Amino acid sequence: MSFDTDFDPSLEPDADCEDVSDIDPLEEPSACAYTDYTSGGEAPDEVPATGEGAEGVEADVWDALYGVEDPEMPVSVVDLGLIYGVDVTERVDREAPEEPHGGGDSEARSASDRSSGRRPREETAGVHAEVVMTLTYTGCPARDMLTGEIEDAVASVEGVESVDLRLVWSPEWSIELVTEAGKDDLREFGLSV
Incomplete structure (x- = not known):
């Protein structure tokens, strides 16, 4: 669930x-x-996800996620095991920019576009990123702040046009999800893990 x-x-x-x-x-x-x-x-198969093997824009999204730290500890949300997955998909939207009658290259326009005075539809490519994550517990007081920071970080990646963040509670977060780098950071912070 x-x-x-x-x-x-x-x-x-x-x-x-x-x-x-x-x-x-x-x-x-x-x-x-x-x-x-x-x-x-479905619950993610392999958690925590770390972005290992990611390429292109997906690798850039992972880099942005590594830059977001837990607000209470100087540890990346990825190394804390909060990120369960990232899905980056190419998308193409067809938009018809409005232009006054008679504008644009008439030979490139379809008959319906010419009769309506519209320019031909232009394709704009972009990337949609979905981040699946959890929190250390359901009552996390930093929930809105942290999810907002993650959405902003991913949205700032060049080429990303839209972001969805899906917060899940299964599988439940535990200390076993923290990466070795995260455990080192927690020890540096003074915690015994």
Whole structure:
């Protein structure tokens, strides 16, 4: 089961979600609006992902992810084992730029484009990047800040036109997901791992 960060407006928060002190721990759990409990998707096969063997724009995305550090420790989110995967896909959008009647090269236009006064459709290529990640625990107070930093870092990669970040909770994060470089950084920071 995975959990997505997209908000589902059809999910009605239970009244218990408004004030934590009113929640009876013996009652049946209820959904809260701040977490989307949508099931679906498969758990990544090999975690943590490190970008080893990535090429081109995908390698640049991984480099950008290595540059994002956990806000509480000077360790990359990749080395902490928070990144479960990156999928980079080429996409081509066809856009028809608007131009006044009679503009452009008439021989290059189709009959329908000529009659409407539009320029021919232009193809613009770009890359869509999807990052699948987790957090050390579901109540992470830095959730919005960290996911925002990751989206911004990936969006800043040359050639990346769009970014989706999918936050999942399966498999659950554990210290075993930290890379050797991450464990070294944690030891340097003063933690015993």
